[in-house]
Amino acid sequence: MKVLVINAGSSSLKYQLLDTAKQELLAKGLCERIGLDAPRLKHEPAGKDKYEVQVAMPDHAAAISAVIEALTDADHGVVKSMDEVDAVGHRVVHGGDFYAESVLIDEDVKKAIKACYGLSPLHNPANMTGIEACEKLMPGKPMVAVFDTAFHQTMPARAFMYGLPYKYYEEDRIRRYGAHGTSHRYVSQRAADIMGRDPKNPEGLRLVTLHLGNGSSLAAVVDGKVQDTSMGLTPLEGPLMGTRCGNIDPAIVGYLMDKHNLSTKDIDRIMNKESGVLGISGVSSDFRDLEAAAKEGNERAQLALDMFAYQVRKIMGSYIFAMGGVDALVFTAGIGENDAYMRKQICAGLADLGIEIDDEKNSSLRGKEADLATEASKVRVLLIPTNEELMIAKDTEEIVKNA
Numbered sequence: 014m015k016v017l018v019i020n021a022g023s024s025s026l027k028y029q030l031l032d033t034a035k036q037e038l039l040a041k042g043l044c045e046r047i048g049l050d051a052p053r054l055k056h057e058p059a060g061k062d063k064y065e066v067q068v069a070m071p072d073h074a075a076a077i078s079a080v081i082e083a084l085t086d087a088d089h090g091v092v093k094s095m096d097e098v099d100a101v102g103h104r105v106v107h108g109g110d111f112y113a114e115s116v117l118i119d120e121d122v123k124k125a126i127k128a129c130y131g132l133s134p135l136h137n138p139a140n141m142t143g144i145e146a147c148e149k150l151m152p153g154k155p156m157v158a159v160f161d162t163a164f165h166q167t168m169p170a171r172a173f174m175y176g177l178p179y180k181y182y183e184e185d186r187i188r189r190y191g192a193h194g195t196s197h198r199y200v201s202q203r204a205a206d207i208m209g210r211d212p213k214n215p216e217g218l219r220l221v222t223l224h225l226g227n228g229s230s231l232a233a234v235v236d237g238k239v240q241d242t243s244m245g246l247t248p249l250e251g252p253l254m255g256t257r258c259g260n261i262d263p264a265i266v267g268y269l270m271d272k273h274n275l276s277t278k279d280i281d282r283i284m285n286k287e288s289g290v291l292g293i294s295g296v297s298s299d300f301r302d303l304e305a306a307a308k309e310g311n312e313r314a315q316l317a318l319d320m321f322a323y324q325v326r327k328i329m330g331s332y333i334f335a336m337g338g339v340d341a342l343v344f345t346a347g348i349g350e351n352d353a354y355m356r357k358q359i360c361a362g363l364a365d366l367g368i369e370i371d372d373e374k375n376s377s378l379r380g381k382e383a384d385l386a387t388e389a390s391k392v393r394v395l396l397i398p399t400n401e402e403l404m405i406a407k408d409t410e411e412i413v414k415n416a
């Protein structure tokens with residue numbers, strides 16, 4: 014089945030066309046600056062030259078139209094017509110507690126996505142514009158919503174509740190939802206497969222999945238089901254990240270707002286965009302820049318790296334304890350897949366817990382699936398490049414086939 018995967022943001026739209034039977038990427042690309050001046054489309058067809066063009070994109074429908082043109086173009090295209098594309102899979106950031114699985118999009122699903130606008134004010138409306146644009150331009154094509162929150166819906170209440178008055182859960186749905194769920198699901202299923210277990214039902218298997226990128230989250234996964242995860246009501250919770258502050262004493266918010274006469278918008282900007290390793294180092298949110306600066310003696314860059322490793326370890330350790338042990342750690346996303354220094358810091362000194370990383374494997378293997386643990390290590394340390402688009406395409410195929 015050929016599935017078009019759409020990840021619509023407020024002014025950008027990423028796409029991939031995948032052949033699910035061959036697990037092959039046919040084309041991918043990005044529309045940038047939708048609704049702004051100088052919009053552009055970057056298109057990368059497999060086996061052909063990539064190209065970049067300026068196309069008028071006043072809205073998401075125009076962007077989807079440009080994507081369709083690129084996919085069917087005589088020179089750069091990969092299909093003759095959109096009739097060859099069987100279905101569309103949409104990444105949707107927030108499904109609230111409505112969806113624990115991906116779902117065929119209909120009017121009720123659209124209503125539920127809209128009901129979650131308040132929980133994800135930047136992403137869900139953008140995801141919806143992507144859905145509506147596809148409906149307009151490809152009427153009748155089956156479409157599936159794949160939610161970032163869905164995989165985390167198996168968390169028990171003791172893990173997803175906050176210690177606030179119960180009415181805020183009942184009336185305002187304040188609880189932990191988590192994020193990066195499609196990535197945690199993909200790597201946990203791959204981990205089970207690599208370890209010779211049934212990926213859909215790996216009974217007794219205990220994993221900590223570490224999605225470490227510009228945004229970072231960890232999940233405790235037992236029997237293939239999430240028991241806990243570090244992102245909360247929003248993606249701000251967890252370890253400090255590229256520009257997000259992660260876990261802080263909640264009283265700091267009111268204290269700073271009063272002291273500096275800050276608005277909610279100000280504090281939101283500070284905690285989401287100006288904090289994290291960028292805020293600590295003053296250098297960059299990118300770990301490559303931080304490691305280069307630390308090597309040259311920049312102490313705040315080193316502090317930011319130390320804090321990240323320490324906070325990730327603390328969360329990972331709490332999950333291992335909560336699960337009563339662990340069979341594998343799974344590293345993924347930009348830092349998890351590429352940053353050998355950070356993986357080493359996170360796993361250092363844990364031999365007593367049965368976690369031993371092989372320095373040589375850790376520093377030489379990159380970008381493909383690998384076990385970085387020593388032979389003697391009781392716990393596997395897996396590097397698994399994430400592939401959220403493939404997961405979305407596979408879900409779409411399964412749901413459309415069974416519809």
Ligand code: AMP
Binds near residue numbers: 352
């Ligand atoms: P992501 O959000 O998953 O795309 O991850 C992006 C982040 O991965 C970047 O901001 C970098 O901090 C990090 N990253 C990517 N490549 C490397 C690398 N080779 N070494 C260290 N960090 C990297």
